Amino acid sequence: MSVYPYIVAAWLLGAGLYGVMSSRNYVHLIICLTVMQASTYVLLLSVGYVSHGKAPIFADIPTNSTVVDPVVQALSLTDVVVEATVVALLLALVVQANKRFGTVDPNAMTRMRG
Amino acid sequence: MTPGRRVVAIVGLALLVGGLVWGVTGLYGFGRYHAAYGRLVARAAVPDRSATNSVVVTAFDYRAFDTLGEEFILFVSVIGVLVLLRRLRGERGRDEATAAAEDRRASESTRWIGLALVGPLVVLTAYIVVHGQLTPGGGFQGGVILMGAIAFVSVGGESMVLLRLRRTSSWVEMVESAGAAGFAMIGFGGLIVTGVFFENFISKGTSGLLTGGMIPLANVAVGLEVGGALLMVIAEMFDQRLRGRQS
Numbered sequence A: 001m002s003v004y005p006y007i008v009a010a011w012l013l014g015a016g017l018y019g020v021m022s023s024r025n026y027v028h029l030i031i032c033l034t035v036m037q038a039s040t041y042v043l044l045l046s047v048g049y050v051s052h053g054k055a056p057i058f059a060d061i062p063t064n065s066t067v068v069d070p071v072v073q074a075l076s077l078t079d080v081v082v083e084a085t086v087v088a089l090l091l092a093l094v095v096q097a098n099k100r101f102g103t104v105d106p107n108a109m110t111r112m113r114g
Numbered sequence B: 001m002t003p004g005r006r007v008v009a010i011v012g013l014a015l016l017v018g019g020l021v022w023g024v025t026g027l028y029g030f031g032r033y034h035a036a037y038g039r040l041v042a043r044a045a046v047p048d049r050s051a052t053n054s055v056v057v058t059a060f061d062y063r064a065f066d067t068l069g070e071e072f073i074l075f076v077s078v079i080g081v082l083v084l085l086r087r088l089r090g091e092r093g094r095d096e097a098t099a100a101a102e103d104r105r106a107s108e109s110t111r112w113i114g115l116a117l118v119g120p121l122v123v124l125t126a127y128i129v130v131h132g133q134l135t136p137g138g139g140f141q142g143g144v145i146l147m148g149a150i151a152f153v154s155v156g157g158e159s160m161v162l163l164r165l166r167r168t169s170s171w172v173e174m175v176e177s178a179g180a181a182g183f184a185m186i187g188f189g190g191l192i193v194t195g196v197f198f199e200n201f202i203s204k205g206t207s208g209l210l211t212g213g214m215i216p217l218a219n220v221a222v223g224l225e226v227g228g229a230l231l232m233v234i235a236e237m238f239d240q241r242l243r244g245r246q247s
Helices: A002-024 A026-047 A068-101 B005-024 B036-049 B054-062 B064-084 B096-104 B108-116 B120-130 B139-155 B158-167 B169-192 B215-240
Strands: B089-095 B243-247
Touching: A002 A026, A002 B005, A026 A068, A068 B036, A068 B064, A068 B139, A068 B215, B005 B243, B036 B243, B054 B064, B054 B158, B064 B096, B064 B169, B064 B215, B096 B158, B108 B120, B108 B139, B120 B139, B120 B169, B139 B215, B158 B215, B169 B215
Parallel strands: none
Antiparallel strands: B089 B243
16 A cells, blocks of 8 residues: 555656657647656655645644645645646747648658758 | 557566666655654744745745746746747738637637636735745746636637737736746845845744745745746747748
């Protein structure tokens, strides 16, 4: 039981990476990349989980209650923001690639054009 | 992929996932991890910073320097999007009126509800940002909710208004840059007043909205930056619809 969340993280990474490798469409490839990144959220949050811990926000719980690790949660926040910006940047690249080559298939985009 | 390559890929993946699983079995069991640093930060948030949300205290106070780096990643990648999506030579423009008419193809009720939700979402954004140090929320979350408001503008069929706003004035850029600079300035404020970069230099207060010292200020700065950045990216994406293929 105690390793299952980590195995979910490893599975998400593997499934996402397989999608990236076999992708025939750049938009699909970027979605697979976000699946890979989702594995880091699962890993970070499950590393920081403390049994029967509450969310580390003391607005409505006593300050001495057991809480989960706030540092990994702050890290996941960083992770989400970076992922969102990377996806925006990659999608912008796809838009331009589609304009230049008229396709979003990585295999069809083999020849260079000035 | 050819069948041969597929086999190689699957073998490689199996090795990677197998290695990862082997690695994670050496970690602390799920729920049995008691990191001293995390526990310390969670315990210190309330007495030390008068703020109840220890995640935001970590992100904007104890580890504010990391957040500064993250914020600059956001800033730079938005510049990247703007550079990539700029109008290229030989790109024919489409008629703005046609695109606006396309926008309005949704039913009347959808459009009215979409536009009616914009105001409440902007209020929710402000609420989430200013309560960041107390309850779940903060600058990043608020900025993303603001993007939801922008999505509803487009559901309401008025995305051309956003575009015109973006083209005719530079206030979105100014808001974004002010947010990014403001967050760095808070760090320098700490450097000047206390001699330590990102050290708190504002009264921590006792209860209510004005607690946590610099954290509410940092939340507002980050909220402005994230909101401005996402608004620019969305406006650029809308702008793409006005362009045909490169000839």
